[in-house]
Amino acid sequence: MSAPARTTGVAAPALVGHRGAAALAPENTVASFRRGVAEGAELLECDVHLSSDGVDAIIHDATIDRTAQEESPLHTGAVSDLTRAQLDRVLVGDGEHIPTLTEALDVAVREDGTRVPLLVEIKAPAAAERAVRILSEHFDQDCWDRPSAPAQVISFHPDALRAARTADPRIPRLLTTTSTSPEFFETAKEVGVVQIGVRIADARQADVDRARELGIQLNLWTARSEEELARALELGCDTLTVDDPVWARARMVGPTGT
Numbered sequence: 001m002s003a004p005a006r007t008t009g010v011a012a013p014a015l016v017g018h019r020g021a022a023a024l025a026p027e028n029t030v031a032s033f034r035r036g037v038a039e040g041a042e043l044l045e046c047d048v049h050l051s052s053d054g055v056d057a058i059i060h061d062a063t064i065d066r067t068a069q070e071e072s073p074l075h076t077g078a079v080s081d082l083t084r085a086q087l088d089r090v091l092v093g094d095g096e097h098i099p100t101l102t103e104a105l106d107v108a109v110r111e112d113g114t115r116v117p118l119l120v121e122i123k124a125p126a127a128a129e130r131a132v133r134i135l136s137e138h139f140d141q142d143c144w145d146r147p148s149a150p151a152q153v154i155s156f157h158p159d160a161l162r163a164a165r166t167a168d169p170r171i172p173r174l175l176t177t178t179s180t181s182p183e184f185f186e187t188a189k190e191v192g193v194v195q196i197g198v199r200i201a202d203a204r205q206a207d208v209d210r211a212r213e214l215g216i217q218l219n220l221w222t223a224r225s226e227e228e229l230a231r232a233l234e235l236g237c238d239t240l241t242v243d244d245p246v247w248a249r250a251r252m253v254g255p256t257g258t
Helices: 031-038 101-107 125-138 141-146 158-167 182-191 203-216 225-237 245-251
Strands: 014-017 043-050 057-060 118-122 151-155 173-177 193-201 217-223 241-244
Touching: 014 031, 014 245, 031 043, 031 101, 031 182, 043 125, 057 101, 057 125, 057 193, 057 245, 101 118, 101 125, 118 158, 118 203, 125 151, 125 225, 141 203, 151 158, 151 193, 158 173, 158 182, 173 217, 182 193, 182 203, 193 203, 203 225, 217 225, 225 241, 225 245
Parallel strands: 014 043, 014 241, 043 118, 118 151, 151 173, 173 193, 193 217, 217 241
Antiparallel strands: 043 057
């Protein structure tokens, strides 16, 4: 299939490195976040669960079963049933470990010292308060008033975003979904999000129009194929989540592409 064309005059969306750069390095690892930065992702995304002793763990699934490599000392079990010390022993590809949120934040920095904003997805709602506390302590308080905040808290769970708002209302919030509904947009307004996320396959022009009406940004996720990338670009969005920033950028042709 030929590369999808950009619509003339339409700004290219900012690329979000999904779980770092999930197609190029083991997902949600320090190596993956570093690769996402190196390959020019304008934002990075990570997923947060809690260990049994209440420590953050950057991993997508509720268990380690899928991502633990065969020779890992531990290769099965629920994240919430394992202590952080046990999670530290898990190998998740190429000898990489399950990082903490602080470790992910520490590598989300370009060579020139500028930050790559991190979309911190709360997978376990109980992790919201801890994640927000880490973000609040990691950055200067005035950074949240700048045009580009160093992080956003995102979730499929409205209650997680409500908890994040209570813990620190200054940190931007993003509500994401597989498909939208009138109730979804009402919840987005109630939670006070700056951005919504919609799965590419389920996104409609009406979602783009509604986000514009509300004055909030639109994220589309996750472009892994030519067809998904073409659809996202045709619809238009502010940020576009991809597993491979190099692949996506090479196909974003047009006046704003490279």
